[in-house]
Amino acid sequence: MPSFCCVPKCNQKGYSTSSGENFSFFNFPKESLIRKQWIHAIRRDEGKDFVITERTKVCSLHFRSEDLRKSISGRIYIKEGGVPSKFDWSGPSPKKRKAPTERQPLPAKKKLLTEDNVSVNNEVQETIEMSASEPRTSFEDTCKTPGLERQIAEQSTKIGELEEKLKQAESEINNLRHENTELNEKLAECERQQKEMSSRLFCVDCFTTDGEISFYTGLSSYATFMAIFEY
Numbered sequence: 501m502p503s504f505c506c507v508p509k510c511n512q513k514g515y516s517t518s519s520g521e522n523f524s525f526f527n528f529p530k531e532s533l534i535r536k537q538w539i540h541a542i543r544r545d546e547g548k549d550f551v552i553t554e555r556t557k558v559c560s561l562h563f564r565s566e567d568l569r570k571s572i573s574g575r576i577y578i579k580e581g582g583v584p585s586k587f588d589w590s591g592p593s594p595k596k597r598k599a600p601t602e603r604q605p606l607p608a609k610k611k612l613l614t615e616d617n618v619s620v621n622n623e624v625q626e627t628i629e630m631s632a633s634e635p636r637t638s639f640e641d642t643c644k645t646p647g648l649e650r651q652i653a654e655q656s657t658k659i660g661e662l663e664e665k666l667k668q669a670e671s672e673i674n675n676l677r678h679e680n681t682e683l684n685e686k687l688a689e690c691e692r693q694q695k696e697m698s699s700r701l702f703c704v705d706c707f708t709t710d711g712e713i714s715f716y717t718g719l720s721s722y723a724t725f726m727a728i729f730e731y
Contacts, residue, residue, distance in 0.1 A: 505559040506550075507542045509588045512559045524576045525557035537583045562586045 503525040505512045516522050529535050535552075542558065544550050560568060560576055567582035707713055710721040719725045 503555075503557050503559075505562075506544070506556050507558055507562055507584070507587065508544065510559065510562070512561060517561075523560045525559050526578055527554060527557055528552050534581065534583070541584050542587070543589075558584050 503513065503515075505525070512523065515524070528538055538558065539546060539552075542562075546552060562584035563578065563582060564585060567579055567585075569577050569579055571577060707716060708722055713719055713722045713725050717725055719728070
């Protein structure tokens with residue numbers, strides 16, 4: 501039965517295109533993250549109208565060449581993490597934008613200074629000179645305001661509190677690491693004691709020779725003991 505591609509606007513079926521190019525079909529990956537990336541890439545949502553089954557496939561025409569690999573036998577596989585990315589809607593737009601119109605530089609205009617312009621220029625120059633002669637307030641003086649100083653003090657207090665909390669957290673981490681080391685040592689000791697106690701258990705598995713079985717049970721051999729035990 502020929503396979504069909506579930507990608508919208510893809511009409512590929514069978515195993516070759518109309519031009520004779522061979523291609524393959526791939527099932528959706530089982531790993532949840534890659535599976536979601538496939539669903540997002542093909543612009544479909546799982547639901548009543550789209551249910552992914554073993555027969556839901558995506559053809560190899562939607563994968564880049566670097567996402568695919570070919571085995572010695574010629575079979576095509578998807579590389580780990582490969583996601584379909586070649587679609588009709590992802591290609592370049594067929595419409596090309598027109599090149600911007602070349603703009604010619606405007607001719608330079610000559611400024612004619614009249615008597616009014618000269619007087620205005622003189623007034624502007626005087627204003628600039630007066631502003632330069634006035635004492636300027638330094639940046640440090642501007643910053644030395646009660647509100648800004650209060651904010652700086654509050655920030656310094658918060659920084660100090662955070663540093664103290666950081667030291668406490670580091671101390672707690674070191675204590676937990678020490679406790680973890682002690683618990684691991686105790687666990688190892690318990691396992692050693694358990695093995696030692698298991699080796700001292702008195703059970704039939706400790707005696708497998710005929711002489712030992714005869715000594716403890718009075719039976720002639722181990723095989724006789726097992727036959728009676730199983731019976």
